[in-house]
Amino acid sequence: MSDAKYLWTPAPVTSLPVRGSDARFPVKRIFCVGRNYHAHAIEMSRPVDKASSKPFYFLKDPSTLVPSGMTVPYPAGTANYQYEMELVVAIGAEGFRVTESDAGRLIYGYCAGLDMTRRDLQLVARDQGRPWDLGKNFENSTVCGAIVPQGDLGVLKTGAISLQVNGEQKQSADLSQLIWDIPELLADLSHYYHLQPGDLIFTGTPEGVGPVKPGDRLTGHVEKVGDIALTIGTAE
Template sequence: MSQTHYLWNPSPVYSLPVKGVDARFPVKRIFCVGRNYHAHAVEMGRPVDKSTMAPFYFLKDASTLVESGATVPYPTGTSNYHYEMELVVAIGKAGFRVAEADADSLIYGYAAGLDMTRRDLQLVAREQGRPWDLGKNFENSAVCTEIIPAAGGAVLDKGAINLQVNGETRQSADLSMLIWNIREIIADLSKFYHLEPGDLIYTGTPEGVGAVKSGDRITGHIDGVGDVALTIGAAE
């Protein structure tokens, strides 16, 4: 059998550690839910009416993944670099057009994550009706802890979620405040994509997002999931 030759080395497999398991979780895609806490939607100037609106999504490349505890450079092209603390759902089973009642069968586990954002670029794109890629999908923008396996695909429907910058609390809410809960997100997303093992879903951030600068340390916690940490280094 002939061997395939590439012009350069293919991209590595991006992955995350799994608590209590030697093997790592290979990441396929990173889906993010936009404006999934009412108070955050209001602070962004885009209130959400669940009775008339559907969830919306954006993607980050797997190459944007950073493990918790890292130091990342302050990104180029922005002067308004924001944190967003989020519960991350790790998918462990394929599914398409999944019913809400069956959504938990796709869940492998959970993690705590940061959706780092070049807010100024995102807002310019939003106001001009353009894609959010420059504001959201950039190097080192998807921070994530190890995956915590979910016994029997248990669904998290409550639990504190909070974030601190240099020890000062900036975000504090509860998972019960999600506009679209985990089952609803999985069911809806699976209408548009064949979900696959290795997919991550960042489920949205509470109110209190804000800017950080070089030298700042971000820490966050989700009850029953774990703690995430990130240090902002100097600009490149």
């Protein structure tokens, strides 16, 4: 309602820049796929058998999102703050119970993303059968570069993905190594949610995740999509 009165000023709309446009992409929800590269699943001591498994997801609040290029403080409550480099799919159309063959129409574009993680807190929660929120869903833990409209890219099936810390290569893989590819993820997720314009889907991280410390500089790249950068500031 235009005449509504609030106790305090509502938060502004969370959004991301769009390459080649002065319009911004308003973010609605952030879905993340867990363990979607075999080698990463193994390094997390949770190997995946696709024949007997389905994708699993967790959500992060839009308020956790920061743009590429920022400096963020080393977060409270952790001694093991880690990076996870990912391809992010930006949804631009509604979809519910879509088929894999129809999934491509939901895609507005893509961006490079970082799912920053308080790994020690996540592992405690995982081993105790508790939600991962303290390890995953916290301030400044979601980083995205500019969104590249799908255009001629179509549904991405291949492309190098990599991450460097202080110039040293830490993660290197190809999107063809995803356990569940983009159409499979969108079809599966749309059986549980009505996907909406503004949704972001982090598709999983390759092997090589590891800790960072104050002063570290992270730079990542997804072929055909773009770059991402993050600097780790002093501890809170």
